[in-house]
Amino acid sequence: MIQDLTSENFEEVTASGTVLVDFWAVWCGPCKMQSPIVDAFAQKHPDVTVCKVNVDAEPALAAQFGVMAIPTLAVFKDGELAGRKVGLSNLEEIEDMCK
């Protein structure tokens, strides 16, 4: 299941394990294209926690991670930012990021 992150739960959810975060917004067409690919990744990799941040609702989180374009994907490993990619990513690229 894909979890929505907010400033309140962000630290807690990303604190342990591998966590993929999809920064998105409703007014962004490319984000709508990223979404089914992230869903497919989540299905294929139940060991990775998959989350979303709506940058419109959570501008502070977007600013904290310097998100300047969406979609942006970020990977956290045990609470540390381990990688990020701006723009659309395909399944293989997401898998590489989370390795």
Next chain:
Amino acid sequence: MDDRSFDILILGAGPAGISAALTAHARGRSAAVLGSDPMASTLAKAERIGNYPGLAGMSGRDLLAAMLGDLQRQGIPRVTGRATAVMAFDGRFMVSVERDVYEAKALILAAGAQQSAKPFPGEAELLGRGVSYCATCDGMLYRGKRVAVLGLGPGSEADREFLQSIGCQVLYFTGAQAKNVEIQGTDKVTGLSVNGEKYAVDGVFVLRAAVAASVLLPGLAMEDGHLDVGPDMATSLPGVFAAGDCTGKPYQIARAVGQGNMAALAADRYVKEHEG
């Protein structure tokens, strides 16, 4: 099939794209033409066309109006806007236009010479780090900040107004003003230089008539600054075809129309081979 899902999606609403759409439609394929307003193109400014058979010196504007009339009579849908992202997924292509997403089994790139335009210095390096091709997508991330809009294609005025309406401080440059452009910054955009004048900005929206094909589809082979196509107008990516000025010179209507026809026939074959 919903109203945003087609067999063949054509990016570009000029002679190549319209020709491709008419042929795809005649082959029984559902097709749609997606692109900036062709009435703002170079062709629309041509006073008379002297080398296309049978036109008797018609103006570019009248020719485009007649071609668009053909689309309308055949009931082929037209979407006005720019494709800002393309992704192949699950045997289909997804294409975003502003906040909407369209789907197709095959694509034909026909958005003109600007689709293979050279990026400005700094543009490719800072894409996603201050450089954006989509005001509706990324604008909100620049609220309260100073941004530049390079209005190189039709519809850019609306993007300027949108960015102002959400609280961006906008510096606007028309295509004629945007000469010797250089986008500056190392990790992210910090400034812009236009004709030797420097401006401090946090973002630069580069709005051409079409987003470069090499940005939409990384890995697309180019040759001499144009899309590299085979004899059947296939690009280096399966299911993606190209026609018209984006594939090279001469930039002529006759060439564009012929290539559009060939690209549609090849796309029809591709869709057939991948059916069922």
